[in-house]
């Protein structure tokens with residue numbers, strides 16, 4: 001798989017988009033990403049994923065050059081559906097994905113990062129949905145996810161003007177969890193992942209299932225699922241260990257079961 005580098009180190013899967021010059025999201029890259037997710041799902045040791053871009057950018061979006069090979073409206077619709085399904089899979093993945101954004105996350109690149117669970121950005125990164133500038137519209141769920149993060153007024157402005165915002169502004173709007181200097185990005189993202197991987201895997205998995213209920217606005221179903229999961233988690237060895245460790249004033253030793 002040439003479009004993505006992949007390695008697992010200390011419970012963290014590193015997925016690095018490697019598709020020069022702009023890390024455009026070609027159909028090959030999207031397929032490779034899906035295959036890597038399959039692989040990660042099989043690897044019970046993985047407790048966090050870091051998604052990043054090699055070279056100058058995180059990703060400049062869908063591969064504009066590939067668009068010229070498509071003809072019918074149904075071909076474009078299928079392309080959008082495939083991207084949407086993959087990003088939906090990421091949003092509902094059982095392991096958290098942290099996007100490390102530098103350079104640019106534009107169009108499909110921003111849409112991909114918005115499907116991730118957390119984003120750390122560099123101050124000068126450009127984040128935007130410039131599709132209208134190309135005479136097209138966002139197709140990988142950008143019209144739906146962007147307002148969830150920045151509110152509808154800012155989403156209208158960003159999509160209709162086509163102008164990107166900086167990493168600094170993305171953080172101030174709540175689109176990013178943290179803004180950092182470019183030379184600190186790798187370290188900051190790893191430190192966040194390290195805070196996740198010391199947790200018990202069943203607790204991570206439950207949270208990953210529960211938070212998406214909040215996004216769909218289905219509060220009643222969400223709290224119902226939360227209560228069931230809360231009941232289940234108390235049957236695990238790690239819950240017993242975590243509570244016991246608190247009482248004994250020591251750090252827990254989780255076994256991920």
Ligand SMILES: C/C=C/C(=O)SCCNC(=O)CCNC(=O)[C@H](O)C(C)(C)COP(=O)(O)OP(=O)(O)OC[C@H]1O[C@@H](n2cnc3c(N)ncnc32)[C@H](O)[C@@H]1OP(=O)(O)O
Pocket residue numbers: 021022024057060061062063064065080083104106107108109130131134137138139140
């Ligand atoms: C459903 C989803 C839809 C979409 O995502 S539509 C795509 C939305 N994205 C965009 O419109 C972004 C387009 N790209 C840019 O605005 C700029 O580029 C950048 C800001 C990312 C970088 O600007 P700079 O540093 O000046 O570099 P450069 O010379 O423009 O680009 C370097 C090379 O990268 C190719 N490239 C850039 N973006 C894409 C892309 N999205 N798809 C395919 N190729 C891309 C260029 O053509 C060029 O290539 P060469 O060196 O061969 O001329």
